Amino acid sequence: MDILTLIEELELMVEAGEKWYTRIIPGFIGKSVINAEDFFDLLHRLRSALPEEMSVANKISRDRERILQEAHEERAKILSASREQAQLLVSNDEIVKQAEQRAEQILDEARIDAQAIRAEAETWARGIVERLDNYVNRISATIDKTRRALLSEPTGAEESHPLSSEED
Numbered sequence: 001m002d003i004l005t006l007i008e009e010l011e012l013m014v015e016a017g018e019k020w021y022t023r024i025i026p027g028f029i030g031k032s033v034i035n036a037e038d039f040f041d042l043l044h045r046l047r048s049a050l051p052e053e054m055s056v057a058n059k060i061s062r063d064r065e066r067i068l069q070e071a072h073e074e075r076a077k078i079l080s081a082s083r084e085q086a087q088l089l090v091s092n093d094e095i096v097k098q099a100e101q102r103a104e105q106i107l108d109e110a111r112i113d114a115q116a117i118r119a120e121a122e123t124w125a126r127g128i129v130e131r132l133d134n135y136v137n138r139i140s141a142t143i144d145k146t147r148r149a150l151l152s153e154p155t156g157a158e159e160s161h162p163l164s165s166e167e168d
Helices: 003-016 036-049 052-152 154-160 162-167
Strands: 018-020 031-033
Touching: 003 036
Parallel strands: none
Antiparallel strands: 018 031
């Protein structure tokens, strides 16, 4: 049976129903009373006349609600995971910053230590150079003294020197 025909029958049933006009019960003015058995029979025929697509559409509508609920739950999970990932990245960024600060601190300490070692090495080298300079000066003084001594000896002394006669 055609659905539109059944809907028209329902409209006719309401129009043909007994009209109540009472002022005793507010809201009952202009209401129609119909036979409940006839109404439910017509409703049953209307329901059975509905095409299968209506049932499928109704099921799809219910499934749509379930799918939307699942999508909202999945969205919440993704947002939660994203927040955790963002916090992890921020935390990692903070760790990197702390590591960079520590590395800079270590480099500063190494520069200070290197300057101290360099200063000690230069002091040690100056001491060595001064000792060598003193040693060279003493040797030079000894050489000068020996040279002067050799130059100031009489020429006849060379002949009396025991080594000079043996060498010739």
